Amino acid sequence: MPELPYGSLPVPATPVWQLKGWLLDIQCSRCRRHTVLHVSDLVDRYSPEASVSEVVRRLRCGGFRGDNKCRAKPSRVNLVEVSYHGKSWRKLREVVVVDVQAGQLAAMPKD
Numbered sequence: 001m002p003e004l005p006y007g008s009l010p011v012p013a014t015p016v017w018q019l020k021g022w023l024l025d026i027q028c029s030r031c032r033r034h035t036v037l038h039v040s041d042l043v044d045r046y047s048p049e050a051s052v053s054e055v056v057r058r059l060r061c062g063g064f065r066g067d068n069k070c071r072a073k074p075s076r077v078n079l080v081e082v083s084y085h086g087k088s089w090r091k092l093r094e095v096v097v098v099d100v101q102a103g104q105l106a107a108m109p110k111d
């Protein structure tokens with residue numbers, strides 16, 4: 001199966017298996033907790049055919065507020081393509097998936 005072609009950016013309909021080298025950079029809308037998830041972990045948790053927008057719609061905050069989990073939706077989600085150098089990584093490309101302030105799912109490029 002081909003990976004995401006070089007030079008093209010993911011869109012909401014992109015299946016997550018094409019984005020195994022990418023991270024999701026997430027900020028919670030309620031507690032402002034910042035989380036980074038590896039897309040490859042999401043492929044295991046969901047189905048590889050799940051699209052970026054399906055996975056992002058199901059994301060909930062895993063932070064704790066007192067005794068209860070926050071479980072709020074993210075206010076901001078970026079997809080970040082990274083290149084690893086030992087334990088450190090650097091950003092190659094970054095795409096905004098959700099930015100509530102800027103108006104929901106508007107910033108991703110159309111395919």
Ligand SMILES: [Zn+2]
Nearest residue numbers: 028031061070
């Ligand atoms: Zn939260």
